Amino acid sequence: MLILTRRPGERVVIGEDVLVTVMEVSGQTVRLGIAAPEGLPIYREEIWLAVKEENRAAAEAADALPTAADGLPASADALPTPSQAAPAGKADQRPS
């Protein structure tokens, strides 16, 4: 890992088109400004990791469907349908 020391207002250039600016340092908090090409997504690491885990979990859960090992079409029964449970409590649910 490359470790650099920067002061507020100073920058780091990554490649040809990513510019990271140290905006402010306050106690344990550092504010960064990031200029990157349009369309390049930038995430806080904890959010990126959490979404990654949800995606992977969704894919794994699907693989666990009973008919998956047979290479046959997945059983609709493996997925819940609105008729199998009462309307959602945390948010409204479309009537089945």
Added chain:
Amino acid sequence: MNSSIDPTAATVLQSLRFGTLTIEPEDVLEFPRGLIGLGGHHYTLLDRNPGTGFWWLHSLDDPAIALPVVDPRSFFHNFVLQLSDDEHERVGAGDLDEAQLYVTVRTAPNPVDVVVNLRAPIVVWERRAHQVLNTAPGADLQVRLFAPADAA
């Protein structure tokens, strides 16, 4: 585009789950940035469970990857999609209400344990798809899709 995907011809997908499928060009979704953590630039939506509201988002780049998804607006009347300006621009849709919208589903044996990720929906506009971060209040990573029967 992936060199294995011909944008002008049907793609034959050897799905590990569904067997051999033929995907027409108009059914291919392009993910310029892939799905977070899963990658892939080409997916398709399969309606393998008609009438349930569930679709399968199946990778065309990796025959093993398929995720169940639902349109959150079909299950949550109060669902709100709120994006940063950068994300909104990246998606390309002027009016998000007109875009297709999906969220991934964590299935479970008990329906009440099934959760969806409202924090990172997939927005599809003109066959280009992006997984975005929804900043709306209540758009959590795990939101129960069904409530226990005794909670009604």
